[in-house]
Amino acid sequence: MKSHLIFLGSPGSGKGTQANLLAKKIGFEKISTGVLLREEIEKKTDLGKEIKYISEKGGLVDDHIVLKLIKSQTNLENKSYIFDGFPRNLRQSKLFDKHIILKDTFKAIYFKVDSEKMIQRIVNRRVADESGEIYNLISKPPLVPGKCDISGENLIQRKDDYEEIVRNRLQLFKDLIDPVLAYYDKCDQLQTIDANRTVDEIFSNLKSLLI
Ligand code: AMP
Secondary structure, three states: OOEEEEEEEOOOOOHHHHHHHHHHHHOOEEEEHHHHHHHHHHOOOHHHHHHHHHHHOOOOOOHHHHHHHHHHHOOOOOOOEEEEOOOOOHHHHHHHHHHHHOOOEEEEEEEEOOHHHHHHHHHOEEEOOOOOOEEEOOOEOOOOOOEOOOOOOEOEOOHHHOHHHHHHHHHHHHHHHHHHHHHHHHOOOEEEEEOOOOHHHHHHHHHHHHO
16 A cells, blocks of 8 residues: 655746655655646647637646546556646535545645745746756855756746636635645545645645655
């Protein structure tokens, strides 16, 4: 029997950064639905175009499309995963139970952050698509401006990281997250972390809960 981790948190809560750090440390693989969806957009398929239209406005992609992408990109029989960005609503939590957890165990971690702090984090976020590294112009700038420390590729600002879109995404997150938290709390699998602190502080807290 394996175990998995579910990372819950608003955009900009830092869960993706923490998932990158933790995955290296504990040998789990990180799977980010946002990344999977952006890869599909890059392929310029009909599905990719549909996903692009929805996600650039800050909306949520159809639950079954997301589930299908996860299943095609994971090896659930053999590996433990950190799920970053899935489940995002109660329906996805139930799909997760039915199609992903199976005989495995899991823990859900909620990265709780103040709204204004999160907006500042996101508008200053820059990402490296190929290496998957995540930077922040204020708290974690790259060594060379505009370039990834690891791969040297150009850093980009995601279209859905512009402030107006971020506010839509935050509202959507707030509308959907409470039933998800209640669901995991009820089965005693939920831990909450104060994600207003620095990356190192949050990581220490995370390790103390898990390792
Ligand atoms: P993220 O990188 O997690 O902030 O996700 C970026 C965008 O991808 C979101 O704003 C949604 O449009 C879409 N997305 C990511 N994960 C999901 C999901 N679990 N369900 C539906 N849409 C998702």
